[in-house]
Amino acid sequence: MANFEFLEALGQIARDQNIDEGELLIALANALLAAYKRRPDSAEDAEVEINPETGEIKVWGLELDLEGNVTREWDATPDDFGRIAAQTAKQVLMQLIRDIQRRQMYEEFANREGDIVSGTVQQNDNRYTLLDLGRVEALLPQAEQIAFERYEHGARIKVYIVEVRKTNKGPQIVVSRTHPALVAKLFEIEVPEIANGIVEIKALAREPGHRSKIAVASNDQMIDPVGACVGARGSRVRNITNELRSERIDVVPYSDDPVEFIMSALQPARVREVRLNEEEGIATVIVHDQQLSLAIGKEGQNARLAARLTGWRVDIRSENEGNDEVVEEVWTEGDAVVDETVTLVSDESGDQAVVADVIVTTADGEVEEVAVVEAVSSVGDVEETAAGVADGAVLSDDGDVSEAAEVEVVPEDEA
Numbered sequence: 001m002a003n004f005e006f007l008e009a010l011g012q013i014a015r016d017q018n019i020d021e022g023e024l025l026i027a028l029a030n031a032l033l034a035a036y037k038r039r040p041d042s043a044e045d046a047e048v049e050i051n052p053e054t055g056e057i058k059v060w061g062l063e064l065d066l067e068g069n070v071t072r073e074w075d076a077t078p079d080d081f082g083r084i085a086a087q088t089a090k091q092v093l094m095q096l097i098r099d100i101q102r103r104q105m106y107e108e109f110a111n112r113e114g115d116i117v118s119g120t121v122q123q124n125d126n127r128y129t130l131l132d133l134g135r136v137e138a139l140l141p142q143a144e145q146i147a148f149e150r151y152e153h154g155a156r157i158k159v160y161i162v163e164v165r166k167t168n169k170g171p172q173i174v175v176s177r178t179h180p181a182l183v184a185k186l187f188e189i190e191v192p193e194i195a196n197g198i199v200e201i202k203a204l205a206r207e208p209g210h211r212s213k214i215a216v217a218s219n220d221q222m223i224d225p226v227g228a229c230v231g232a233r234g235s236r237v238r239n240i241t242n243e244l245r246s247e248r249i250d251v252v253p254y255s256d257d258p259v260e261f262i263m264s265a266l267q268p269a270r271v272r273e274v275r276l277n278e279e280e281g282i283a284t285v286i287v288h289d290q291q292l293s294l295a296i297g298k299e300g301q302n303a304r305l306a307a308r309l310t311g312w313r314v315d316i317r318s319e320n321e322g323n324d325e326v327v328e329e330v331w332t333e334g335d336a337v338v339d340e341t342v343t344l345v346s347d348e349s350g351d352q353a354v355v356a357d358v359i360v361t362t363a364d365g366e367v368e369e370v371a372v373v374e375a376v377s378s379v380g381d382v383e384e385t386a387a388g389v390a391d392g393a394v395l396s397d398d399g400d401v402s403e404a405a406e407v408e409v410v411p412e413d414e415a
Contacts, residue, residue: 024100030048061076146208160182204309209245211248283314286317
């Protein structure tokens, strides 16, 4: 018996929910077969057929041989199966629709890992921020948030899709505001030359919320890669900076020559000379005295980003190398960046201790600061040097400091 009303209703649901009608018919047939199997007079083997043209529902009893081939079939549709079909459809149809939608959303976003999306802040607590992406919600964990950013309810932000997880409640999308690739994706959106492949992003280093360095190269000699990324009067890079809440972005030209690349990576400082030790991967950078603090950057930030960007161990020294009081040395160890500031501490007799403030920055941005003495000749007696050499000092019999595990250097005017 034809059931056009049922078929029309099913088609309307499929169109409204953007679900394939054939997929709905198959799922409904499986649910009806399960309902039929619960009847005491059901055939041992059976299948349910829904005619896609008329909506007619039939149950076929099957007789199988030992190999599973059908040897006989007959119409086993119960007289009251229309009522059973209506009840079953009502009970399972919405669940089937939800399951299909969840699967479709997972398939849609599973292929978008590594993409950038815009979301609206829905909920914010100490563990995560919940974003509405339209058809689905995304989690912005605290570890993926920039430390000082505050996300107001209803605010719209751009995020980077890190992972798409399949759960019983649908896809769980994990997004990030700290991932370095977020900066690269923002440049792809803002700079048509990058989207078209004319300009390439060769390297990128980032300290989220503070500063990023990006190295770019052009495949067209007529196009300046840095100018294309910066834009007229800085308009393009300014849009990205505004999205990242005033995070500073340095765009530098990439070069296959490591000397030129390292000099560019340390901008805005002007580098006088770069000496390479290719066997050990060390680049010794010589700068003018007045450029030393600029090359190192605030808390060593410029040097750390340059080391990440180039992949070289960067040793920054002033041109008056023999009279150096501060030397910055930065290098990478796996995913971590080691930043070492060496300070020479002298007493009245001229003896010196080499003190190193070592800052290890892990891939997730966590920073650990350690102060250690690498070499000590003699630093007077304890009373005279208490301000200069402190915790962990080991004294010799005559009261001199022979070695120390941890040191805090105090300026002379505070000592």
